[in-house]
Amino acid sequence: MNIYEPQLATVTELVDETPDTRTLRLEFQDEAVRESFTFKAGQFGEYSVFGAGESTFCIASPPTRPGFIECSFKAVGKVTTALREVNVGDTVGFRGPYGNSFPVDDWKGKDVVFVAGGIGLAPVRCVIWNVLDRRDAFGDVTIIYGARSVDDLVYKRELEEWASRDDVRIVTTVDPGGETKGWTGEVGYVTPVVEKTAPAAANAVAVLCGPPIVVKLTLPVLAELGFADEAIFTTLENRMKCGLGKCGRCNIGPVYVCKDGPVFTAAQLKELPAEF
Amino acid sequence: MSDERFFISESDLRALAADLLGAGTEVIAPVAVDACASPAAMASSECLRPGMEPEHLEYRSLTDASQLDLGRGLPVLSLKGYFLPEHEALCRWKQKGTTIEIEAVPTEFAPRVVLAAKPCDSAALAVVDEVMNWDDKDELWNGRRAATTIINLACPVVDESCFCTAVGAAPDAVKGADGLLTPVKGGYVFEAATGKGGVLLEAHQARLSPVADALTEAADADNANARAHVAANLDIDAGSVRDWINTHFEDPLLASLAIRCNGCGACSSVCPTCHCFDIVDEEEGVGRGTRRRCWDTCQAPTFTLHASGHNPRDDQHSRYRQRINHKFSIYPLRFGEVLCTGCGRCTRVCHAGQDLVEILEAIDIAARRPAEVTP
Numbered sequence: 258m259n260i261y262e263p264q265l266a267t268v269t270e271l272v273d274e275t276p277d278t279r280t281l282r283l284e285f286q287d288e289a290v291r292e293s294f295t296f297k298a299g300q301f302g303e304y305s306v307f308g309a310g311e312s313t314f315c316i317a318s319p320p321t322r323p324g325f326i327e328c329s330f331k332a333v334g335k336v337t338t339a340l341r342e343v344n345v346g347d348t349v350g351f352r353g354p355y356g357n358s359f360p361v362d363d364w365k366g367k368d369v370v371f372v373a374g375g376i377g378l379a380p381v382r383c384v385i386w387n388v389l390d391r392r393d394a395f396g397d398v399t400i401i402y403g404a405r406s407v408d409d410l411v412y413k414r415e416l417e418e419w420a421s422r423d424d425v426r427i428v429t430t431v432d433p434g435g436e437t438k439g440w441t442g443e444v445g446y447v448t449p450v451v452e453k454t455a456p457a458a459a460n461a462v463a464v465l466c467g468p469p470i471v472v473k474l475t476l477p478v479l480a481e482l483g484f485a486d487e488a489i490f491t492t493l494e495n496r497m498k499c500g501l502g503k504c505g506r507c508n509i510g511p512v513y514v515c516k517d518g519p520v521f522t523a524a525q526l527k528e529l530p531a532e533f
Numbered sequence: 534m535s536d537e538r539f540f541i542s543e544s545d546l547r548a549l550a551a552d553l554l555g556a557g558t559e560v561i562a563p564v565a566v567d568a569c570a571s572p573a574a575m576a577s578s579e580c581l582r583p584g585m586e587p588e589h590l591e592y593r594s595l596t597d598a599s600q601l602d603l604g605r606g607l608p609v610l611s612l613k614g615y616f617l618p619e620h621e622a623l624c625r626w627k628q629k630g631t632t633i634e635i636e637a638v639p640t641e642f643a644p645r646v647v648l649a650a651k652p653c654d655s656a657a658l659a660v661v662d663e664v665m666n667w668d669d670k671d672e673l674w675n676g677r678r679a680a681t682t683i684i685n686l687a688c689p690v691v692d693e694s695c696f697c698t699a700v701g702a703a704p705d706a707v708k709g710a711d712g713l714l715t716p717v718k719g720g721y722v723f724e725a726a727t728g729k730g731g732v733l734l735e736a737h738q739a740r741l742s743p744v745a746d747a748l749t750e751a752a753d754a755d756n757a758n759a760r761a762h763v764a765a766n767l768d769i770d771a772g773s774v775r776d777w778i779n780t781h782f783e784d785p786l787l788a789s790l791a792i793r794c795n796g797c798g799a800c801s802s803v804c805p806t807c808h809c810f811d812i813v814d815e816e817e818g819v820g821r822g823t824r825r826r827c828w829d830t831c832q833a834p835t836f837t838l839h840a841s842g843h844n845p846r847d848d849q850h851s852r853y854r855q856r857i858n859h860k861f862s863i864y865p866l867r868f869g870e871v872l873c874t875g876c877g878r879c880t881r882v883c884h885a886g887q888d889l890v891e892i893l894e895a896i897d898i899a900a901r902r903p904a905e906v907t908p
Contacts, residue, residue: 259637259638259640260671261623261624262637265633305814307626307814308816310824311824347631348632469843495839496836496839498810498811499810499812502669503810504809504829505809505829506836508855508859510779511862511866530783531783532845532846532851
């Protein structure tokens with residue numbers, strides 16, 4: 258088997274999350290692949306537009322919803338700009354799933370706190386649905402999500418859906434100046450909102466994902482709230498080509514993000530050289 | 534596998550190459566070529582001087598056995614390109630409307646033989662085998678490896694940039710190879726190292742004869758001399774170097790190695806173990822194209838550049854540290870093999886004078902220094 262040969266998938270749905278962020282739903286064209294494909298929350302893949310190339314993102318849909326996968330991306334590079342151009346019915350390529358995953362099954366019985374900034378909600382969304390689809394297995398679920406502006410909030414329909422549930426506590430925030438007239442959420446950066454929301458750390462895990470600055474600033478706040486480094490999970494991104502531990506570019510010191518990650522605990526992050 | 538040693542005369546070795554070619558087997562071997570043939574080389578002073586006809590060696594696919602160069606120099610590029618080509622198709626696609634058809638590329642290859650490979654070049658293939666197979670198997674690499682029988686030619690050591698014995702290889706090693714030729718008076722001592730090598734020897738046994746003890750003794754003495762010669766170039770403890778690098782990421786020595794380096798990446802191209810690659814799509818007309826992998830280098834700023842503009846390795850020092858770290862610490866820690874076979878090509882090719890022998894000596898000194906006197 259040639260590990261670099263992609264599976265073909267049809268775009269069956271697309272959602273414009275923000276002016277520059279889009280979600281695609283993909284269904285594998287090969288029936289056997291469609292039926293046998295499984296993955297774990299937190300794993301990623303190489304998505305491709307033929308002629309533009311491959312790009313790496315997490316699988317943003319949860320493994321508890323088989324039959325399709327979804328990805329959300331911001332159109333910033335060559336491939337994501339091309340992906341932004343595809344329509345429902347078009348064919349794209351996919352290789353994966355690759356990498357490790359969030360140990361969601363180990364969290365049964367615990368409270369789960371999700372903290373995300375911007376497009377960082379994409380990998381977290383997969384875990385949120387993975388938890389909510391088995392809601393009874395977990396304790397309290399808290400979601401703290403921030404973006405630059407109301408326009409930049411991704412998964413707006415789902416944010417509303419989560420807000421309407423009485424078994425989820427959700428706090429949304431936008432950066433100062435990013436609010437609209439009718440905005441009823443918080444105004445402020447994610448980190449102080451986490452501090453203010455102060456989710457309980459006893460018997461809880463935190464899942465944190467966002468721009469490097471959000472991760473960097475929020476880690477000490479979570480520690481202050483009592484979350485142990487082993488109970489804080491995040492997912493890293495680095496430029497990748499193969500996703501298979503061979504092309505040699507995603508390592509942070511001795512750790513390969515594609516094979517040893519992308520999911521790491523805060524304890525593991527502290528062991529890494531400061532080169533990410 | 535046989536540990537028997539045979540004698541083969543130089544004319545019989547050429548005849549063996551001719552037999553293989555005659556049977557339709559590709560034979561890859563060092564060939565002397567006009568060093569001024571490439572546009573880049575033509576500008577060099579050597580090529581501009583009247584009357585100069587410099588030659589260099591390259592591993593080439595022979596069209597005639599007479600091309601086989603059994604001199605003992607080092608080909609400019611290693612064997613790497615015969616297993617991980619400079620660029621190769623990973624798949625091809627054709628698009629019609631919204632449908633795409635993928636055309637697979639072959640992962641099985643016709644048998645071929647490499648004659649007179651440098652031991653540092655075959656050893657590199659065995660080292661890179663690890664990363665190509667540690668989880669998902671790279672069948673393009675493996676297919677070419679399986680199809681190829683490699684016979685090394687014991688090396689007399691090229692110059693002061695050679696240091697194979699410091700990184701677990703040797704000038705007469707058969708790591709990654711299937712057999713060994715050691716030059717002796719009138720020909721070569723020829724021995725198989727693997728079953729594949731044994732099959733080759735057996736198929737050509739008419740060209741082999743029993744070897745006199747005096748010749749095997751001479752061969753062993755020459756090889757021992759070569760080992761001692763290269764060992765004098767560099768003496769490091771690769772294990773201490775590995776561990777020191779792993780625990781001294783921020784050490785000023787590691788963080789300032791690239792003073793001379795300008796990031797051209799020539800060291801990666803000539804390196805037999807550098808295997809990092811890029812994957813790109815090339816359109817070849819409307820609705821069709823090739824997804825291709827091509828050699829890449831960790832010395833290029835774009836190697837790790839994120840689409841957002843963030844670059845985890847945004848200066849040449851951090852990129853050069855990555856090169857040293859990957860070769861002498863990251864890879865050995867993960868795979869138990871140093872990602873370097875001491876061929877010295879990176880030092881010879883560097884127009885800015887980055888000298889890996891010098892760098893490894895410096896790291897070795899730091900690694901051996903007792904912790905309490907570390908500044």
